[in-house]
Amino acid sequence: MSTVQVMLADRSYTIRIQRQCLRELGAVLKGDHGVSRTVLMTTRRVARLHAPELRAGLEDAGLGGAQIEVPDGEAAKTLRVAQRVYDQLIELGADRGTFLVGLGGGALCDLMGFVASTFLRGIAAVQVPTTLLAQVDASVGGKTAVNHARGKNLIGTFHQPRLVWIDPAALDTLPVREFRAGMAEVVKVAAIWDAAFFAWLEESAEAVLRRQPEPLAHAIRRAVEIKAEVVGLDERELGLRALLNFGHTMGHAIEAVNGYRRIRHGEAVAMGMIFAARLSESLAVVASPVSERIANLLARIGLPAAPPDWREQRQAHLHAIAVDKKVRDGAIGMVLLEEIGRATVRPIPPEGLLAGEF
Ligand SMILES: NC(=O)c1ccc[n+]([C@@H]2O[C@H](COP(=O)([O-])OP(=O)(O)OC[C@H]3O[C@@H](n4cnc5c(N)ncnc54)[C@H](O)[C@@H]3O)[C@@H](O)[C@H]2O)c1
Numbered sequence: 626m627s628t629v630q631v632m633l634a635d636r637s638y639t640i641r642i643q644r645q646c647l648r649e650l651g652a653v654l655k656g657d658h659g660v661s662r663t664v665l666m667t668t669r670r671v672a673r674l675h676a677p678e679l680r681a682g683l684e685d686a687g688l689g690g691a692q693i694e695v696p697d698g699e700a701a702k703t704l705r706v707a708q709r710v711y712d713q714l715i716e717l718g719a720d721r722g723t724f725l726v727g728l729g730g731g732a733l734c735d736l737m738g739f740v741a742s743t744f745l746r747g748i749a750a751v752q753v754p755t756t757l758l759a760q761v762d763a764s765v766g767g768k769t770a771v772n773h774a775r776g777k778n779l780i781g782t783f784h785q786p787r788l789v790w791i792d793p794a795a796l797d798t799l800p801v802r803e804f805r806a807g808m809a810e811v812v813k814v815a816a817i818w819d820a821a822f823f824a825w826l827e828e829s830a831e832a833v834l835r836r837q838p839e840p841l842a843h844a845i846r847r848a849v850e851i852k853a854e855v856v857g858l859d860e861r862e863l864g865l866r867a868l869l870n871f872g873h874t875m876g877h878a879i880e881a882v883n884g885y886r887r888i889r890h891g892e893a894v895a896m897g898m899i900f901a902a903r904l905s906e907s908l909a910v911v912a913s914p915v916s917e918r919i920a921n922l923l924a925r926i927g928l929p930a931a932p933p934d935w936r937e938q939r940q941a942h943l944h945a946i947a948v949d950k951k952v953r954d955g956a957i958g959m960v961l962l963e964e965i966g967r968a969t970v971r972p973i974p975p976e977g978l979l980a981g982e983f
């Protein structure tokens with residue numbers, strides 16, 4: 626069994642990583658957390674694949690079988706869906722002692738966290754992430770969100786979960802494209818924080834992609850440790866946590882320009898990292914070249930290197946960045962690399978991005 630702690634004073638919590646752990650969650654909630662009631666929130670697709678184990682454990686512990694299903698993926702992250710969930714929680718008689726358990730990918734994590742943080746001014750949330758991206762990123766750190774017609778994640782809160790419960794074996798059913806997309810966030814934390822982990826990924830990428838239990842568990846664990854450490858140092862993104870946005874400035878623009886359905890978040894981040902690494906080189910922020918190593922690793926993982934039609938759509942991408950919520954005083958806080966394993970945030974005026982290339 627492997628656990629990681631997120632250290633945030635009275636909001637500290639445990640992340641448990643263990644194969645086939647879904648069945649045990651109920652007993653741990655009851656025994657260690659004194660929970661007497663849960664509501665499981667999931668999507669139909671994930672419910673079919675992974676809810677039976679989880680539910681059996683919750684029922685054995687006497688925590689009830691209440692379940693709420695929401696639409697799959699990004700379609701769930703709306704205020705309308707949140708409203709429907711509030712209705713159902715009220716109907717189920719959920720109270721301030723109820724623990725909301727979210728089983729699903731990053732979209733479900735974000736919606737469940739948002740509902741948990743707002744219902745009755747905040748109830749306990751337990752994240753049970755089932756995509757690689759959700760296991761290493763969305764389930765940890767307490768950012769919650771729904772989308773607005775004008776942009777992704779524009780409405781949200783900080784609400785740390787009480788527990789994060791990760792079963793790497795749940796990824797066995799994940800489509801390969803989703804798995805690769807999740808790997809982008811693993812590469813990201815290695816690139817900004819841990820050169821040794823980056824080198825390990827260079828050695829082990831294929832084994833992780835084959836989802837071999839040991840290498841997969843190591844990749845998840847180290848990525849989660851890094852995220853937990855960064856969040857423990859800067860919960861509300863006043864400084865250090867912004868480093869986790871490496872690859873995301875251009876990544877978000879690529880998602881906005883190409884459509885969230887066509888491009889997976891992790892794919893956009895992969896392209897964004899290559900862009901940011903090249904920009905770090907052209908602005909001479911790095912001591913030695915890094916973009917080749919990053920591009921090579923991402924290519925081996927099977928992630929795309931540049932958006933389609935970038936040359937024609939360059940202006941559209943730069944415009945999308947200019948309206949991004951991270952622009953302040955006319956400059957973008959761009960995460961650049963000083964070397965593999967070390968990053969920095971530099972204010973760059975939008976036209977400065979013209980120096981960047983894929
Ligand atoms: N809060 C945060 O800190 C944070 C961080 C990163 C990303 N996010 C958010 O996460 C979302 C993306 O998450 P995602 O990439 O997991 O996408 P997703 O939640 O849409 O899941 C991708 C697809 O995989 C399916 N799926 C989930 N688990 C499965 C399994 N075990 N087997 C088979 N299929 C499975 C889902 O049903 C869905 O169709 C975005 O909305 C993003 O904004 C949030």
Ligand SMILES: [Zn+2]
Pocket residue numbers: 762810873890894
């Ligand atoms: Zn991301």
